Amino acid sequence: MEARRRLTQRARREELVFYLCVLPWIIGFVGLQLGPMISSVFFSLTAYNIIMPWRWLGLANYKEILTDQYFWISLRVTSIYSVGSVAANMFTSLFVASILNRDIKGLSWFRTLYYLPSVVSGVAVSMLWMYIFNPEFGILNYLLWEVFGIRGPSWIYSETWALPSLILMGLWGIGGGIIIYLAGLQGIPTELYEAAEIDGAGGWRKLLHITLPMMSPVIYFQLVMGIIGSFQVFTQAYVMTQGGPHWATLFYVLYLYRNAFETFRMGYASALAWVLFAILVTLTLLVTRSASSWVHYEESVN
Numbered sequence: 001m002e003a004r005r006r007l008t009q010r011a012r013r014e015e016l017v018f019y020l021c022v023l024p025w026i027i028g029f030v031g032l033q034l035g036p037m038i039s040s041v042f043f044s045l046t047a048y049n050i051i052m053p054w055r056w057l058g059l060a061n062y063k064e065i066l067t068d069q070y071f072w073i074s075l076r077v078t079s080i081y082s083v084g085s086v087a088a089n090m091f092t093s094l095f096v097a098s099i100l101n102r103d104i105k106g107l108s109w110f111r112t113l114y115y116l117p118s119v120v121s122g123v124a125v126s127m128l129w130m131y132i133f134n135p136e137f138g139i140l141n142y143l144l145w146e147v148f149g150i151r152g153p154s155w156i157y158s159e160t161w162a163l164p165s166l167i168l169m170g171l172w173g174i175g176g177g178i179i180i181y182l183a184g185l186q187g188i189p190t191e192l193y194e195a196a197e198i199d200g201a202g203g204w205r206k207l208l209h210i211t212l213p214m215m216s217p218v219i220y221f222q223l224v225m226g227i228i229g230s231f232q233v234f235t236q237a238y239v240m241t242q243g244g245p246h247w248a249t250l251f252y253v254l255y256l257y258r259n260a261f262e263t264f265r266m267g268y269a270s271a272l273a274w275v276l277f278a279i280l281v282t283l284t285l286l287v288t289r290s291a292s293s294w295v296h297y298e299e300s301v302n
Contacts, residue, residue, distance in 0.1 A: 080163060085170045181215070217295055217297060
């Protein structure tokens with residue numbers, strides 16, 4: 001009985017220590033995440049501008065969203081950006097990771113070199129790319145003219161090229177994706193490639209029947225995270241284009257920000273935030289439902 005009592009007291013002390021250790025996280029989560037989320041649900045049903053008392057509207061904010069032309073413009077711009085940037089980033093990251101997966105000299109330096117840009121501040125990157133995209137003295141147009149004899153476009157200052165420019169700029173931060181793909185590539189058993197070579201399989205067959213199936217869980221993860229991240233783009237447009245020219249880069253979160261902190265329509269901005277949440281949940285569920293037909297785990301491959 002005495003031994004059991006000591007074990008019980010020890011378990012209680014360990015439990016108390018555990019809760020004391022996680023208490024800062026719990027306070028931060030409740031105060032900085034859960035609390036604001038619950039508040040935003042309430043404010044999305046009201047007219048609230050911070051200064052004046054809130055006024056109950058019910059679902060009026062959500063009804064207004066359906067007829068708001070700028071909401072649909074921002075959703076279209078963000079959707080186009082999401083498709084282009086996610087596809088470009090995933091393909092480029094996997095391509096570079098496959099090169100870095102080879103046994104070449106200075107490999108660790110190349111890995112570091114590709115990863116470093118992804119840790120630079122978003123504002124600093126945006127300022128840098130503003131100079132790169134400058135149509136008069138930017139280095140990109142200079143190289144196009146000096147090397148290829150091509151007169152470059154106006155990039156972010158052109159309604160046609162502004163969105164493709166930001167998609168191109170997104171390739172700057174593929175370092176994180178490269179590291180994840182590289183880890184996945186190094187986890188593929190070399191015996192599979194050796195067996196395929198004995199059977200006479202070429203490079204394309206090994207890519208289609210070994211590399212991509214074995215990498216499909218990593219690709220699935222990158223796809224979901226890429227979609228979520230691309231719908232939350234804000235810094236580039238806010239710093240570089242302010243949503244222009246002619247709303248060509250009016251991203252969803254930028255429009256949400258303007259409603260919240262420029263026109264102080266906090267209720268409407270909260271409704272926009274929850275619509276974005278619903279869109280992301282829907283897209284994630286669609287990708288997850290489709291995963292069973294193209295994501296293969298090692299057990300199913302073997």
